[in-house]
Structures are given as structure tokens and as C-alpha cells.
Amino acid sequence: MLKRSKLSAILDHAILILGALFMLVPLLMVLQITTMPDVEVIKHGPSFQIGDQFDDNLKKAMLEASGFSGENTGVNMLKNSFVLGIGFAVGKIVIGMMAAYAIVYFRLKFATLAFWVIFTTLLLPLEVRILPSYEIVQRLGMLNTYQGLIVPLIASATATFFFRQFFRSVPEELIEAARIDGAGPIKFFVDILVPLSQTMIAAMFIIMFVYGWNQYLWPTMITTEEGMFTLVRGIKQITQVMEGNRIPEYGRANVLAIIAIIPPVFVVIFFQSWFVKGLTESDK
Amino acid sequence: MAQVSLNSIRKVYPNGFEAVTPSSFDIKDGEFVVLVGPSGCGKSTLLRMIAGLEDITSGDLHIAGRQVNHVDPADRDIAMVFQNYALYPHMTVRRNIGYGLKNRKTPKAEIDRKVEEAAALLNLSDYLDRKPSQLSGGQRQRVAMGRAIVRDPALFLFDEPLSNLDAKLRNQMRIEIKALQKRLGVTSIYVTHDQVEAMTMADRIVVLNAGRIEQIGTPSEIYHSPASTFVASFMGAPPMNLVQAQFQDGAVRLPCGTAVLDAPTSRRGPITLGIRPEDVRLGQGQTAFDVHLVEELGAHRLLHGQIAGQPFTAHVVKDTIASPGAHVVDLPRAALALFDTQTGARL
Numbered sequence: 055m056l057k058r059s060k061l062s063a064i065l066d067h068a069i070l071i072l073g074a075l076f077m078l079v080p081l082l083m084v085l086q087i088t089t090m091p092d093v094e095v096i097k098h099g100p101s102f103q104i105g106d107q108f109d110d111n112l113k114k115a116m117l118e119a120s121g122f123s124g125e126n127t128g129v130n131m132l133k134n135s136f137v138l139g140i141g142f143a144v145g146k147i148v149i150g151m152m153a154a155y156a157i158v159y160f161r162l163k164f165a166t167l168a169f170w171v172i173f174t175t176l177l178l179p180l181e182v183r184i185l186p187s188y189e190i191v192q193r194l195g196m197l198n199t200y201q202g203l204i205v206p207l208i209a210s211a212t213a214t215f216f217f218r219q220f221f222r223s224v225p226e227e228l229i230e231a232a233r234i235d236g237a238g239p240i241k242f243f244v245d246i247l248v249p250l251s252q253t254m255i256a257a258m259f260i261i262m263f264v265y266g267w268n269q270y271l272w273p274t275m276i277t278t279e280e281g282m283f284t285l286v287r288g289i290k291q292i293t294q295v296m297e298g299n300r301i302p303e304y305g306r307a308n309v310l311a312i313i314a315i316i317p318p319v320f321v322v323i324f325f326q327s328w329f330v331k332g333l334t335e336s337d338k
Numbered sequence: 339m340a341q342v343s344l345n346s347i348r349k350v351y352p353n354g355f356e357a358v359t360p361s362s363f364d365i366k367d368g369e370f371v372v373l374v375g376p377s378g379c380g381k382s383t384l385l386r387m388i389a390g391l392e393d394i395t396s397g398d399l400h401i402a403g404r405q406v407n408h409v410d411p412a413d414r415d416i417a418m419v420f421q422n423y424a425l426y427p428h429m430t431v432r433r434n435i436g437y438g439l440k441n442r443k444t445p446k447a448e449i450d451r452k453v454e455e456a457a458a459l460l461n462l463s464d465y466l467d468r469k470p471s472q473l474s475g476g477q478r479q480r481v482a483m484g485r486a487i488v489r490d491p492a493l494f495l496f497d498e499p500l501s502n503l504d505a506k507l508r509n510q511m512r513i514e515i516k517a518l519q520k521r522l523g524v525t526s527i528y529v530t531h532d533q534v535e536a537m538t539m540a541d542r543i544v545v546l547n548a549g550r551i552e553q554i555g556t557p558s559e560i561y562h563s564p565a566s567t568f569v570a571s572f573m574g575a576p577p578m579n580l581v582q583a584q585f586q587d588g589a590v591r592l593p594c595g596t597a598v599l600d601a602p603t604s605r606r607g608p609i610t611l612g613i614r615p616e617d618v619r620l621g622q623g624q625t626a627f628d629v630h631l632v633e634e635l636g637a638h639r640l641l642h643g644q645i646a647g648q649p650f651t652a653h654v655v656k657d658t659i660a661s662p663g664a665h666v667v668d669l670p671r672a673a674l675a676l677f678d679t680q681t682g683a684r685l
Contacts, residue, residue: 227424230391235438235485236412245437249428 081315087308088112095304111305115313125281128310131288134200135267136317138284141204142266143259150213150258151251155243157214158221159229169218176211180272188275198279207272213258220254221247256328264318285314341367342388342493342525347397349383349549357383358549360397365542368523370516374536375546376572382497384546385529389495390414402492412441417486418495422502423478425470425485431457432466435484442489456488459518476507483515487522494519494526500535512539533573537561545569563675567682570612570675576640576651579618581611582679590676594646596625598669599676609685612675615640615653620660623668627652630662641665 083100090105116128153172157165180187187206196202224247232242248255273287283291292307342365349358358380365371373381386392388399390411399407406414417438425434435456436449444452457463460480470478479499486494499515500508516539519526530536536543537557545552545560545568553565564570570578583590585605589597598611620627620641627650629643641652641660645667652667654660676685 225422225424227420227422228426230389230411231418231420231424231426231485232437233391234389234411234416234418236441237437241441246426246428252428 084308084311088305088312090305092301092304092306096301107305108309111309114303115306115309119280123280125279126283126288126291128285128288128313130281131283131285131310132313134282135285135314137200138203138269138273139263139267139317141200142207142269143262145204145208146210146213146262146266147255147258149208150210151217151248151255153214154217154221155247158218159239169214172211172214174211175209180207184271184275191276196276198277198282200282202276203273203282203284204266207266207269210262213262216258217251217254220251224250253329256325260322260325260329263321267314267318285310289314341365341400341402342527343398343400344388345398345400347384347387347399348395349380349387349392350395356549358387361551362397363544363551363554365525365527368525370519370526370528370539370541371544372528372530372536372540372542373544373546374530374533374572375552377531378548379546380549381529381531381546383549385495385497385527388493388527389416389418415492416495417489417491417493418497419479419482419486419499421498423470423482425478425481427470430467430469431462431473431481431484434470434481435488438485438489452488453484456484459487460484475503476511479503479511483518487518487524492525494524496526496528498530499528500530501532508535515539534575537573543573545572547572563684564612565684567610567612567677570677574614576615576653578612578614578675579645579650580677581613581645581648581650583609583611585609592625592646593648594626596646598625599671599674608679610677610679610682611669612677613669613673615651617670617673618652619668619670620652620654620658620665621667623666625667625669627665627667628663629660629665632660632662 086100086102086104087095088111089108090101090103091107094101094103094105116132119125119127156162157169162168191197191202191206194202196205228246229242232246237245268286269284270286273282273284274290277283277287280291289307289310292310293302293304344364345362346360347358347362348356348360350356361384373384375381383392387394388401390406390409394407397407398405401414401416426437429437432453436453439449439452453466454463457466460483462477462480462484465473465477465481470481473481482499496515500511503511512535528535528539537560540557542554542556543560544554547568553560553569555563555565560569560573564573564578567580571580581592583592583598585591585601585607588601588603590599590601590609590611591597592611625645627641627643627645629641629652631642633640633642636656638656639654639658639660641654642649643652643662643665644650677683678685
């Protein structure tokens with residue numbers, strides 16, 4: 055019995071360690087490359103050697119521009135990515151909550167129909183409507199602007215759906231008590247519904263921030279000025295630069311890749327504690 | 339304090355279901371009125387119409403002399419206590435109680451003073467900074483009461499406020515609510531399906547059944563002279579015995595032939611006899627009572643069995659020894675109530 059459990063413990067751990075390696079090795083490879091001169095990388099590919107170029111690569115990545123205009127430095131791209139990630143998440147949450155509020159709490163004639171119409175837009179992601187969306191943004195003169203980056207993406211069926219489900223679980227009596235307490239629709243929304251939805255908001259923020267942060271196709275289409283590049287699209291730009299006999303700047307691109315990973319990780323860690331707290335402390 | 343007057347209040351839902359048939363009654367200043375009935379009888383709908391949470395299909399509702407049919411709930415000068423307390427979970431007790439005042443733009447200092455006052459009255463002073471989730475059921479109920487009294491409303495509405503509490507706490511809260519209401523002298527309407535609550539708390543009871551008012555009266559009137567078989571069987575635990583009988587040969591006779599009451603010879607046909615279990619005299623008279631089960635309740639016993647093939651219950655004091663088997667009982671004439679078998683109405 056003892057032997058068998060020992061064996062199974064070894065097996066369990068082997069599986070877990072393999073899984074962990076599977077997740078970690080690519081990250082470690084990226085980290086390793088950031089420490090090497092680009093020449094070494096193109097000669098040998100990833101290796102077990104740890105070089106001394108990390109500081110240089112980091113400086114280059116964050117402060118030196120790779121393009122012509124000198125505006126797409128790492129710092130600038132990081133800023134753009136934050137604007138997109140936060141704008142995207144906040145916009146989706148605000149619009150989703152307000153749409154769900156209208157659908158759930160107001161006696162609209164076509165509320166159910168409206169909801170299902172919103173819901174079916176899940177079948178029409180950005181990629182499907184990218185040409186008309188581009189044309190609209192272009193005609194509105196929003197190319198190369200933050201609005202152009204964010205606004206076409208923030209109408210969200212997902213957020214509307216989740217908030218709708220959540221609002222429907224809020225007890226009817228609470229609304230009635232608020233009505234008798236003299237809270238109008240806006241007060242009820244702000245004073246009661248929003249605080250109650252805290253945990254939902256946190257969950258949505260995690261998902262939407264990461265989703266927005268990782269947007270690639272739309273920013274690639276909409277931003278042609280280097281000063282508007284986001285990290286995810288900027289990395290691609292760096293490895294693409296092959297003027298004459300220059301070597302792609304692998305070290306620099308990989309530093310940016312690491313930096314691009316960090317904020318989503320922190321958002322998940324930070325909001326997760328809220329999220330779990332909200333799930334266990336059910337006081338609705 | 340206010341006088342409430344309902345005049346032919348009616349509720350029809352969009353699907354055509356008539357939840358409340360035209361109902362009228364008046365409530366005096368400071369009176370405690372209980373609406374009681376089985377679930378689905380329209381008592382909550384009626385209360386919600388008074389609160390303004392439900393539209394009134396037709397009829398007139400006056401509170402303190404003002405017609406309020408189309409007045410917003412917040413402006414009706416009422417406060418309501420809900421079945422599930424309906425406290426705002428993310429607010430402290432203090433903010434919960436003060437929220438209504440805050441929405442009415444009461445100055446901060448005054449809110450604080452009134453909240454403290456209400457909390458002291460309800461023994462909640464130590465809990466003001468807690469969240470509702472940190473309170474027991476009874477305390478939450480008190481917070482809900484605090485939220486109601488802090489506004490000094492003209493009318494209190496209670497929607498089955500005690501049904502979520504355990505039996506012991508319910509008895510205690512029942513007394514507390516009643517005492518508080520008497521002390522504040524606020525006109526109150528209280529909805530419950532529990533006839534014990536109705537009997538013990540009410541100044542006047544309104545018994546409802548299937549959207550219709552069956553009877554309005556003081557607890558003692560309702561108990562001693564029920565207006566219909568429904569009221570007779572709904573109020574009282576155990577309920578009034580109802581036995582089918584016949585007018586025959588100048589008497590009201592049970593199916594077994596025993597005459598229990600004289601009647602004009604001209605009357606014929608069926609009749610329903612009602613008698614409270616505690617009015618039955620065991621061991622006297624000549625009506626056969628077949629006891630199947632003795633329910634021991636300490637202070638008294640309930641004998642369940644049959645008279646003339648129909649279920650029957652007798653209540654005896656603790657000193658009376660009784661066992662299952664054949665007994666005789668006397669049904670005193672003065673205690674008998676006669677009901678029309680068809681309509682259920684009292685004759």
C-alpha cells in the first residue's frame with residue numbers, strides 16, 4: 055500500500071513537473087534571448103548560455119525608437135497598450151452594465167428581442183466586420199487616435215450578457231425597498247447596483263483588460279503612425295526590420311515580449327483576490 | 339399617523355387574472371390591521387398596491403385624506419418591511435437605516451441623530467457599523483424595522499416579515515413589533531399567512547380568499563363568529579369542525595340520524611354545522627365520536643377522529659383522560675354555527 059502510494063506520488067509529480075516545464079520553457083527561452091547579443095542568437099538560436107546584454111537590450115527596447123519617426127519607443131508603446139487595455143475594459147464594462155440595466159429593469163417593449171440581437175453579435179466578431187468598421191473609423195477621421203482604437207471595440211455582448219444574468223439574480227425586494235427609500239433609477243444604479251456588482255466588475259475587468267491588451271489585428275489596421283503603436287503590434291515591427299544586412303533585433307523584441315506579459319499577469323493577480331473574496335462572501 | 343381608505347380597489351393582471359376583486363375597507367388612525375389568507379389569495383398584491391409597487395387597476399386609494407393612486411411609492415409617506423429584509427448588503431447598518439433620509443436630502447447631523455435614536459429603540463446601537471451579513475436573522479429584521487421607523491412615516495406596511503425566522507424568535511419579534519407599533523402609534527398594515535400572527539397582533543383582521551374579502555373584524559369576532567366556512571376552517575388551530583348535516587323532520591340531523599338542533603319542519607336540504615373543538619363536551623350527550631388518535635400537547639389534548647364518518651377534532655383539558663376508541667360527545671347548541679353548504683356563507 056505504502057509502495058503504491060509512493061509510486062503514484064512520483065507519477066503525479068512527474069505529470070505536474072512536465073506541465074510546469076511545458077508552460078515555463080518558452081518563457082525561459084525568451085528570457086535567455088534577452089541576455090544575448092543578437093549575433094549570437096541568429097548564429098546558435100536559444101541556448102543554455104546566459105549573456106550580459108540584458109541591460110543594453112532593456113535600454114534599447116524601452117528608450118530607443120526602432121522606426122523612422124523616433125516615436126515608437128518601448129515606453130510609448132507601453133503607454134499606448136495601457137490606454138487600449140484600460141479603455142477597452144472600462145468601456146466594455148460601462149456599456150455592458152448600462153445595456154443590461156436597461157434590459158433587465160425597464161419595461162421596454164422589445165427588451166427580449168433587443169437582448170437577443172445584442173447576443174447574436176457574438177457571432178460577428180471584429181474580424182468579420184473589419185472592412186466596414188475600418189471605413190467608418192476612417193470617415194470619422196479617427197485613424198491613429200485612441201478613440202479609433204477603442205470605441206469600435208467596446209460594444210460587448212459578453213459583458214451585457216454576464217451583467218444581465220447577474221442583475222436578474224438581484225432580489226426584487228431590494229429594488230422595491232430602494233424605490234420606497236426614494237431612490238430613482240440613477241441613484242439605484244449608482245448606490246446599489248454598482249456596489250453589488252463589484253465582483254462581477256472585477257471579473258469582467260480581468261477578462262476584458264487582457265483581451266484588449268492582446269488586440270493585434272485592429273491596432274495593426276488602425277494605427278499607421280508609429281507613435282500610436284501598442285506593444286503587441288510593435289514587437290512584430292521590430293523583428294520585421296531587416297534593412298540591408300542588419301540582423302533582426304531579437305534581444306530587444308524579446309524584452310518587449312516580457313514587458314508585454316507583465317501587466318496582464320498583475321491585473322489577474324490583483325483582481326483575483328477581489329474576485330475570490332466576492333465569490334466566497336456571498337452577502338446578496 | 340393616517341387614515342387609510344380603500345374604495346373598490348381592484349387588480350387585474352395583463353394576462354386577465356383578477357388577483358384582487360373590488361375591495362373596500364377603512365383603516366383608522368393608529369390601527370393595526372392584518373391581512374391574512376392562504377398563499378395566492380391576493381393579500382400581498384393588495385399590500386403592494388397600497389405601497390405603490392403595483393398599479394391599481396381600478397378604485398380609489400386614500401392615505402391621510404390624499405388620493406395616492408398614481409403617487410410614487412417614495413412620496414406616499416409609507417415605509418415597508420419586507421419578507422427577506424431587503425437590506426442593502428454592501429452598506430453598514432447605519433447607512434441602511436439612513437439611506438431613505440439621505441435620498442430625501444435630510445441634513446447629515448439630523449440623519450445621524452435619527453439613526454442613533456432608532457437604533458437605540460431597537461437595541462441595535464452596538465451593531466451600527468456592521469454589515470447585514472454579520473447579523474443574525476432577528477437583528478436583520480430589526481434593521482429593516484429601523485429603516486422603516488427612522489422616516490417617521492404615516493403608514494407602516496409589513497409583508498410577512500417574520501416568516502424567515504425560527505419559531506421561538508418569531509414569537510418574540512411578534513411581541514416586539516406589536517409593542518413598538520403601540521408605542522409609536524403608527525397606522526400599520528401587516529400581511530401574513532399565519533393565523534396565529536393575525537390573531538395575536540391585529541386590532542382588526544381582514545381575511546382574504548381567492549382575491550375576495552371574506553370577513554373583516556376584530557380577532558375575537560373572526561374567531562367566534564366566522565362569516566363563512568372558509569374563515570371557520572382557516573382561523574384557529576385546530577380549525578373549526580365542519581360537519582355535513584341535513585334538515586329533516588324539524589331538526590338538524592347528522593347523517594347517523596342524531597338530532598343536534600331543532601329547526602322549522604318546513605326546512606329541508608343539506609346544511610353545514612360548525613363547532614370549535616374546545617366547545618365540544620366529551621363524555622356527555624349522545625353523539626358518537628370515534629377517536630383514532632390522541633395528540634398530547636401538554637396543557638391540553640386534541641382527540642382526532644370521526645363523527646358520522648366525517649373528520650372531527652375535540653379539544654380537552656389536560657386532566658381529561660381519553661384514549662382512542664368509541665366516545666360520546668355533546669355539541670352545545672349555543673356553540674353551533676350554521677353554514678350554507680353551497681355558498682359556505684353563515685346562516
